[in-house]
Amino acid sequence: MDSDYPKDHPRNVIPELCRLYYSNGWMPGSGGSLSIKYGEEIYITPSGVQKERIQSEDLFVQTSDGEDISGPSCTKGLRKSQCSPVFLNIYRLKKPGAVFHLHSKSAVLVSLMNNGNTLHLSNLQMIKGIPKWTTGGNHKFTDDVTIPIIDNTHTEDGLIDGMVKAMNDYPDTCAVLVRGHGIYAWGHTWEQTKLVCESYDYLFDVMLQLRAAGVQEIR
Template identity: 85%
Template structure:
């Protein structure tokens, strides 16, 4: 933590979340990336690094239009996140306060078991942790929640077109899944984004365990 910055500054929050998500198994190896908007600046983790070792000075800072504001010390030779174009596209289209990209096992498995290009959830209490992006209201647990899935690409920036179409087709969603890859999720604040990611991971895990038990649909009585 950098004591010279506010406790809630992205340079303090992002390394803390990276350590948490590494310990959760959501950012294994050098996978995944986090970003937080602070004023007019977007703070983004670097690419190809072990996320549990990220320090406050390691972050790249850009405008929402992709202009570089600052970066890590040159002696560290860090590279800008490959997720940056995807993040910035979401910031421009959805105006969130944070966007996270995670490689949790449950999100990957959910994309591989889905029978179409959507994961459907209903009648689970943690659905109440998910917001309808178009209205800002939280879902009821009885709502039918649909999370779009797009196909993976060889390069992260090639996901932009698929992400844009998914967000257009699912205006209520605050997350898009990438088949065999992971999840992109956003919220009005980093706290909301954290809640969305944790809620979805729990819900996907429940869905997968039910599939293992041979249950394909949860009915409300």
């Protein structure tokens, strides 16, 4: 922990979460990216690095308009996350406190197992950990929760049009799956975003195990 910053400052929280998500298998290789809004500043992980080794000084800081405020020393040769344009788009449209992009294996698998543009979940207790973004409050376990799925593109910024359509079509969602790629998720705070990611990963894993057991319908 960097003692120069409060415990809940992004410069402490993001490296801690990167190590946790690497150990979970959600940020393998150099995959995935995290961002947290702190006041009027957005802190974002660098691109193409081993996330479990990120230090507090490695983060990029920018405004919600994409203006760079600060970054790591040029001697480190780090680049801002390629997810930055997608993150900024979500911050503008949804006004969250944090946006995470993870390469969770269960998120990838459920996106590939569904040929349509949505994934539906119901009658699972951990659904109660998922907020209803527009209407407020959290889902009941009996609710039909819809997660939009968009197709992957060769670059992260190529996802923006699909993300915008998904968020407009499903305004209550706080996550979008990218087929064969991973998940983008957000919350009002980084703590809520962490809860959303963990709840969805659990739900996806349950779905996969049920499918493996031959149960095709869990609604």
